[in-house]
Amino acid sequence: MIILLPLLLIIVLLIIKNIRIVPQAHAFVLERLGVYSKTWTSGLHVKVPFIERVAKRVDLREQVADFPPQPVITKDNVTMQIDTVVFFAVSDPKLYVYGIVNPISAVENLTATTLRNIIGELELDATLTSRELINEKMRVVLDEATDPWGIKVNRVELKNIMPPMAIQESMEKQMKAERERRESILRAEGEKKSAILKAEGEKESAILRADAQKIEMIKEAEGHAESIRLHREAEAQGVIRLKDAEALGVKKLLDAGLTTEDIVKIRSLEALEKAADGNASKVIIPADIQNITGFTEGVAQSIRE
Numbered sequence: 105m106i107i108l109l110p111l112l113l114i115i116v117l118l119i120i121k122n123i124r125i126v127p128q129a130h131a132f133v134l135e136r137l138g139v140y141s142k143t144w145t146s147g148l149h150v151k152v153p154f155i156e157r158v159a160k161r162v163d164l165r166e167q168v169a170d171f172p173p174q175p176v177i178t179k180d181n182v183t184m185q186i187d188t189v190v191f192f193a194v195s196d197p198k199l200y201v202y203g204i205v206n207p208i209s210a211v212e213n214l215t216a217t218t219l220r221n222i223i224g225e226l227e228l229d230a231t232l233t234s235r236e237l238i239n240e241k242m243r244v245v246l247d248e249a250t251d252p253w254g255i256k257v258n259r260v261e262l263k264n265i266m267p268p269m270a271i272q273e274s275m276e277k278q279m280k281a282e283r284e285r286r287e288s289i290l291r292a293e294g295e296k297k298s299a300i301l302k303a304e305g306e307k308e309s310a311i312l313r314a315d316a317q318k319i320e321m322i323k324e325a326e327g328h329a330e331s332i333r334l335h336r337e338a339e340a341q342g343v344i345r346l347k348d349a350e351a352l353g354v355k356k357l358l359d360a361g362l363t364t365e366d367i368v369k370i371r372s373l374e375a376l377e378k379a380a381d382g383n384a385s386k387v388i389i390p391a392d393i394q395n396i397t398g399f400t401e402g403v404a405q406s407i408r409e
Contacts, residue, residue, distance in 0.1 A: 124158065131197040133160040143197050152354045162197040166258060166369055169208060173266065174216045176223040178231055185266040187221070190246065191259040199254030211246070215260070218245045228267065235262050277298055 126132050126150055132144040135155045144158075151158070169192065173185035190211060192202045204210050222241050223231055231238070239260050247257040267275070 118153045119150070122153050124149045124151060129164045131164055131194075132158045132195050133162065133201045135159040140198060140202065160197070160201040162194055162200055164194050164197070166191055166193040169211060170263070171212050172220060173213055173264065176220050178223055178226060178228050180227045181269060182228045183268065184228075184231075184271075185264075186219060186317045187263045188219060188242070189261045189263050190257060191214055191257050191261075192250070194254055194259045195256040196254030199252065201254075203253040207250075207255060210253065210365075211250065211255065212255075214249055215242070218242050219251075226273070232265060235265075238262060274349060 124132065124144065126144045126146045128146045129149060130146060132149070134141045134144060134151060134156055135158075136152070140159075141156060169190045171188050171190070173187040176186055177183050178360055183347055192211065200207060219238075219242060226234065226238075239262060242260040246260060250257055
């Protein structure tokens with residue numbers, strides 16, 4: 105009994121020692137007598153002592169590998185430094201453990217060679233402006249190449265693109281010239297718009313002045329026409345009044361008892377008076393002037409009465 109107790113204690117210790125708890129998002133690769141046996145996922149597991157062992161603890165979470173800058177040459181023979189960042193995760197722990205010796209180093213070297221192949225097909229300007237295209241091409245190539253290693257490449261990013269110093273200075277000068285050109289264009293467009301607005305303003309001003317002169321001339325013409333009309337109306341009123349006065353005089357003569365013949369004689373005498381008042385050297389006096397004179401005196405006396 106005393107011998108069985110230590111033996112039982114040893115068995116319990118061996119069992120406790122061989123109990124393994126696999127954390128979340130991890131996997132344990134188990135070997136039995138040096139041969140792959142199984143893969144433990146998260147949870148509680150017990151291995152057989154002295155026969156089974158945990159060969160590798162694998163992290164299944166997404167990992168980030170930031171690789172140092174790699175020298176690459178573009179299609180137009182420009183050498184530059186590019187560093188990349190690869191986001192990957194272990195998709196098969198067995199392949200990850202037995203597929204390759206050093207997976208991270210393999211991914212780094214594969215990334216460098218893939219980057220050189222892709223950049224070698226592009227010129228400098230295309231390299232600087234085609235980051236998304238380069239990233240996608242690298243992701244496809246790396247994901248396909250790392251499948252036998254149990255690695256899933258989710259994303260590849262070009263972190264920095266560093267051209268030579270001479271190229272950077274040339275690019276800065278080019279950008280400065282481009283900014284100056286845009287500034288000149290904007291200034292010219294502003295001056296053009298200003299000139300157009302000024303011309304339109306002068307045009308509107310000239311139209312308004314012409315309209316004002318036109319209105320002034322129309323008003324002046326209307327005033328002149330109104331003046332002429334009033335003058336004509338005044339003359340017409342004068343003629344009417346004159347005719348009314350003459351008619352009134354004739355009426356008075358008729359009321360005095362004169363006949364139309366007598367009135368004609370009086371008018372003849374008035375015409376003779378007007379003729380004698382001029383500069384004529386000779387005046388023809390009707391033969392019956394004696395009768396007309398006496399007649400007029402009688403008419404005057406009759407009118408006064």
